Amino acid sequence: MAAIVKVNTKTGLSKADLKALGTSLLPFLLLVILSVFVFRVFLGRVNTQRTSLSTSRRDENILREKQELLSELNSEVVPLVEPIAFAIPHKNASLMMIAQIKQQASIRGLFVTNIQTGPAIAEGNILRYEVQFDVDGDQTQILDFVSTLSSVAPISKLESLTLTIVGGASRGEVTISVFAAPLPESLPAIAEPITEFNESDLETITRLTSLVPPPFFEITAQEPVVRENPFD
Amino acid sequence: MAINLLPTDLAPQRSIAKFVGFIRRLNLIGFSLFVVVTISLLGYTLLLSSQISSSNSQKEILSASLSALQQTEQAVVLLKDRIVKANTLLPLVDTYQQAEVFQELALLAPPDSFIREVRLSTEVTELTLLFTNSSSLVNFVTALSQNENYVRIEISAFSFNPTLGYLVTFSLFI
Numbered sequence: 449m450a451a452i453v454k455v456n457t458k459t460g461l462s463k464a465d466l467k468a469l470g471t472s473l474l475p476f477l478l479l480v481i482l483s484v485f486v487f488r489v490f491l492g493r494v495n496t497q498r499t500s501l502s503t504s505r506r507d508e509n510i511l512r513e514k515q516e517l518l519s520e521l522n523s524e525v526v527p528l529v530e531p532i533a534f535a536i537p538h539k540n541a542s543l544m545m546i547a548q549i550k551q552q553a554s555i556r557g558l559f560v561t562n563i564q565t566g567p568a569i570a571e572g573n574i575l576r577y578e579v580q581f582d583v584d585g586d587q588t589q590i591l592d593f594v595s596t597l598s599s600v601a602p603i604s605k606l607e608s609l610t611l612t613i614v615g616g617a618s619r620g621e622v623t624i625s626v627f628a629a630p631l632p633e634s635l636p637a638i639a640e641p642i643t644e645f646n647e648s649d650l651e652t653i654t655r656l657t658s659l660v661p662p663p664f665f666e667i668t669a670q671e672p673v674v675r676e677n678p679f680d
Numbered sequence: 681m682a683i684n685l686l687p688t689d690l691a692p693q694r695s696i697a698k699f700v701g702f703i704r705r706l707n708l709i710g711f712s713l714f715v716v717v718t719i720s721l722l723g724y725t726l727l728l729s730s731q732i733s734s735s736n737s738q739k740e741i742l743s744a745s746l747s748a749l750q751q752t753e754q755a756v757v758l759l760k761d762r763i764v765k766a767n768t769l770l771p772l773v774d775t776y777q778q779a780e781v782f783q784e785l786a787l788l789a790p791p792d793s794f795i796r797e798v799r800l801s802t803e804v805t806e807l808t809l810l811f812t813n814s815s816s817l818v819n820f821v822t823a824l825s826q827n828e829n830y831v832r833i834e835i836s837a838f839s840f841n842p843t844l845g846y847l848v849t850f851s852l853f854i
Contacts, residue, residue: 497728511742598776605772611798
């Protein structure tokens with residue numbers, strides 16, 4: 449009782465005042481606390497959802513653009529794969545070049561002998577094969593033949609040519625480098641954008657596809673057939 | 681006339697009653713605002729959820745469509761890879777130009793001279809010619825000096841045989 453009197457003396461508020469204040473301020477405080485809690489929860493959730501939506505829409509746009517680009521390129525790109533794969537093969541570059549050498553030489557009536565090829569030499573992500581051969585025939589034809597190798601697939605480099613002319617007969621000792629490169633091992637992630645081919649890329653593609661392909665093709669396996677019984 | 685039968689100390693003071701009335705009105709307005717804002721936020725959250733789910737289903741449709749275009753994508757990836765490598769390799773093809781340039785040079789040789797040996801490499805072209813007389817040697821050197829394909833020309837070997845003539849080796853730098 450002494451305490452209530454003390455309070456009353458200090459604040460000048462009666463029990464009825466305190467009750468009235470309590471019944472109005474308590475809901476007010478509860479409302480404030482509830483509002484802070486609810487708004488924090490909702491705003492946090494809204495922010496998370498907005499981030500998620502923006503990521504999802506960005507991915508959706510990337511996928512849409514990728515789908516449009518791939519649909520547009522579908523008919524143009526697929527036929528280019530073979531000539532490009534001949535220009536920079538992933539294997540057998542030296543065999544392809546030997547086939548080209550033999551064909552180009554026979555067109556000009558030249559004789560190619562002593563064809564030798566070395567093992568693959570890795571130079572970064574490119575494999576280099578050295579091919580050496582001798583060629584006999586007319587001097588002009590030999591030079592023309594060597595020049596022609598620049599326009600055949602696979603891509604090659606003239607390392608050296610020694611042309612010896614004795615009594616009108618010419619012999620060329622030729623060393624060239626042929627190149628191959630391993631295929632890309634994985635596709636980019638599905639949501640990773642694909643860029644269009646620029647002007648420089650198209651020029652490179654044109655140059656690669658203009659190379660004469662090697663004069664052989666892959667023999668596909670024959671489908672199994674039912675053999676006739678010879679005793680029937 | 682109404683008579684207040686309650687004892688005066690049970691009713692709050694007038695100023696307190698006024699303040700309490702203000703707080704109650706504030707509570708009412710605050711609660712109304714709380715309800716409106718909470719419903720709006722809830723609605724917005726639901727709208728965002730529906731948009732996310734719609735975007736996700738759209739992504740699934742596009743992914744399925746892209747799976748059908750996988751062959752094209754593989755082709756594009758291969759082409760991009762080959763273009764990068766071709767940009768390194770294609771300049772090397774220019775080494776064959778030496779053979780073409782030499783073909784032009786061979787035309788400069790006088791009819792009474794004979795090409796004995798030609799060595800083409802990436803740095804230098806070495807050409808050995810046999811000249812039957814000095815005038816054809818002079819004519820060839822004059823023609824060679826006017827040729828713009830080579831930046832430097834050196835005579836790396838020179839010999840004379842009274843029966844055959846002049847055997848000269850030129851080193852031609854591109």
